[in-house]
């Protein structure tokens with residue numbers, strides 16, 4: 001693409017974005033901290049869907065210090081409904097690290113930002129480009145979509161070549177752009193509102209320069225790898241009830257799914273019946289002692305998906321005795337368990353009890 005074309009696209013983007021910029025309140029009076037929180041909320045979520053929750057979160061935790069000193073449960077509660085709770089945990093952890101290692105002041109250089117929990121390459125680039133003027137592309141899915149279409153990039157999405165090519169293409173614009181932060185945000189907004197999965201080329205200010213549009217293949221970029229066949233998983237959950245309360249345990253880092261979440265005691269197997277994870281460690285022994293009793297009760301079953309895994313969940317009532325468990329009522333667990341899998345399990349139990357026990 002010619003230098004003059006790059007300049008023309010930049011100029012049209014800037015003009016278009018000057019009307020878009022102020023539609024969202026979080027872009028006003030922002031700080032590196034509020035920008036960080038905003039980016040965490042916007043990952044995997046449309047701006048319109050996240051805005052209300054984001055405003056409430058920033059009202060509750062207006063500073064790094066207020067977030068760092070909060071209880072984890074309060075942070076997760078304020079994040080409720082956004083999914084991906086590990087993001088909220090890392091945000092909380094990152095805030096504590098900033099208090100501990102950076103005197104409570106958020107660094108502005110991308111290289112330093114990337115060392116903080118909860119700040120990946122993308123978020124570091126956004127903050128550093130806005131607040132430190134660094135000319136780095138904050139390559140997210142929106143940037144990737146627009147750039148791959150504009151230049152009809154043939155590399156497959158998700159490969160190192162794809163990223164390298166897009167960073168090269170992005171650099172053409174960044175070298176020309178007066179404000180790197182504004183360019184990164186404008187490009188993201190372009191991808192979110194016009195060059196969407198189903199692109200609105202008829203209203204796009206850059207259609208006449210877009211190679212994918214010229215080919216009539218705008219929906220075919222970015223080029224995709226062949227779809228992955230989902231991995232089949234059997235997940236047995238054991239319901240251990242004591243005085244009307246259910247036993248749960250926090251899953252450790254070595255557990256294959258939903259790390260850090262409160263889960264019912266579980267055994268996760270692959271399609272060859274090999275155990276991929278068990279929770280807690282003494283579960284198998286305890287179940288072996290009780291095998292005859294639990295098998296007579298009809299289990300509850302449902303299916304669930306977690307990135308590339310198709311999971312058959314089997315809930316079994318069990319009298320197994322385990323020391324590691326904490327006990328809560330079903331209502332309390334609905335508040336404390338954030339994963340959609342546990343929410344599904346709890347609702348299934350709620351519908352089946354008392355027939356289940």
Ligand code: SF4
Nearest residue numbers: 195201204207210218
């Ligand atoms: S013309 Fe269509 S495909 Fe190309 S950048 Fe614009 S919206 Fe995207």
